[in-house]
Amino acid sequence: MANLTFQYLPCYTVGPDAYERVPEVCAKYGKKAVAVGGHRALAAAKPFIEKAIKDSGIEIIDYVWYGGEASLENAEMVANTESYKNADMVFGFGGGKALDTCKYACAIIDKKPLFTFPTIAATCAPASAEAIMYYPNGEARDTYQCGRPAEHIFINTDIIAQAPDLYLWAGIGDTMAKHFETELAARDRKVSFKQALGVEIGTMCYKPLVKYGAKAIEDCKNNTSSEELEQIALTNIITTGTVSALVGVTINSNIAHSLCYGLTVLPQVEKNHLHGEVVSYCTLVLLFADGQDDKVDELYPLYKAINLPTKLSQLEVTREELGPVIEKALSVEDINFVPYKVTEKMLYDAIDKLEEYNKTH
Numbered sequence: 001m002a003n004l005t006f007q008y009l010p011c012y013t014v015g016p017d018a019y020e021r022v023p024e025v026c027a028k029y030g031k032k033a034v035a036v037g038g039h040r041a042l043a044a045a046k047p048f049i050e051k052a053i054k055d056s057g058i059e060i061i062d063y064v065w066y067g068g069e070a071s072l073e074n075a076e077m078v079a080n081t082e083s084y085k086n087a088d089m090v091f092g093f094g095g096g097k098a099l100d101t102c103k104y105a106c107a108i109i110d111k112k113p114l115f116t117f118p119t120i121a122a123t124c125a126p127a128s129a130e131a132i133m134y135y136p137n138g139e140a141r142d143t144y145q146c147g148r149p150a151e152h153i154f155i156n157t158d159i160i161a162q163a164p165d166l167y168l169w170a171g172i173g174d175t176m177a178k179h180f181e182t183e184l185a186a187r188d189r190k191v192s193f194k195q196a197l198g199v200e201i202g203t204m205c206y207k208p209l210v211k212y213g214a215k216a217i218e219d220c221k222n223n224t225s226s227e228e229l230e231q232i233a234l235t236n237i238i239t240t241g242t243v244s245a246l247v248g249v250t251i252n253s254n255i256a257h258s259l260c261y262g263l264t265v266l267p268q269v270e271k272n273h274l275h276g277e278v279v280s281y282c283t284l285v286l287l288f289a290d291g292q293d294d295k296v297d298e299l300y301p302l303y304k305a306i307n308l309p310t311k312l313s314q315l316e317v318t319r320e321e322l323g324p325v326i327e328k329a330l331s332v333e334d335i336n337f338v339p340y341k342v343t344e345k346m347l348y349d350a351i352d353k354l355e356e357y358n359k360t361h
């Protein structure tokens with residue numbers, strides 16, 4: 001094996017007029033693009049993208065629905081359309097599932113340059129080099145490495161502002177964990193250049209959230225794009241995507257995500273609460289478990305302002321139900337990426353401390 005390291009990082013354009021740069025960025029890849037995405041995403045983005053490419057020499061030859069699930073079958077279906085085969089490049093529109101379908105088709109089935117156009121700002125899917133795929137019935141299947149992220153990411157903040165604020169809200173919750181989990185996993189460990197770079201960049205996964213999160217949610221509720229909304233869209237999409245790409249899987253997640261997987265053992269959590277929402281609660285538990293009380297003080301006002309959960313009852317969970325939750329959390333492999341042994345007592349104590357904290361704050 002060759003002795004070398006390489007790294008692709010996400011490139012992006014952001015703003016209400018982000019699509020205006022499509023001709024300039026995409027011209028060298030060809031003239032014909034096929035747009036692939038969800039029904040709602042394609043409908044929302046079509047007027048913007050058509051206006052942006054008018055008279056530019058780039059043409060969208062077809063709009064193709066991705067099939068509704070990020071499945072290998074749908075990726076095959078997309079790649080087998082005449083328009084996909086005839087296109088020089090693929091424009092993917094939508095959220096994680098649509099974009100992961102495009103990523104799988106473009107990297108693994110029939111190689112084409114891919115450009116992503118996220119229409120919500122919930123996850124790093126538009127910027128990551130992985131496709132998280134499912135079976136057609138929605139059951140999780142596997143994560144596939146695509147080798148590199150999309151050629152370029154076009155983030156139209158007017159479109160993100162029009163999307164339901166729930167996506168942005170859950171995205172904030174999930175993004176919040178990234179800095180604290182990566183910092184914890186990398187602590188006292190010998191890390192590579194790029195891992196160290198990723199951990200440093202990771203502070204940008206929570207600082208803009210604390211500063212701009214509440215205003216961004218308010219703006220999204222009012223369907224107005226703003227400087228704050230742009231900061232949060234970039235944090236949820238670009239910062240998380242960049243950190244994940246740099247740090248790799250062993251540093252990516254631990255206590256917050258393990259406890260989240262534990263909590264989703266309970267049917268009411270699995271059914272009624274979003275991943276990012278549950279992770280946000282678990283991040284506070286991580287901070288108390290790790291003795292970072294000052295960080296809880298720093299995050300708590302944001303949680304209250306945008307109504308992220310800070311106590312068990314907000315997730316419809318009682319302390320008596322925690323047995324299988326903690327057991328599952330401690331069995332997730334991620335939990336071993338902490339520099340000390342995480343114990344049952346440690347998690348119970350942190351959860352109890354957080355319940356008490358709620359009573360006094």
Ligand SMILES: [Zn+2]
Nearest residue numbers: 174257275279
């Ligand atoms: Zn997550």
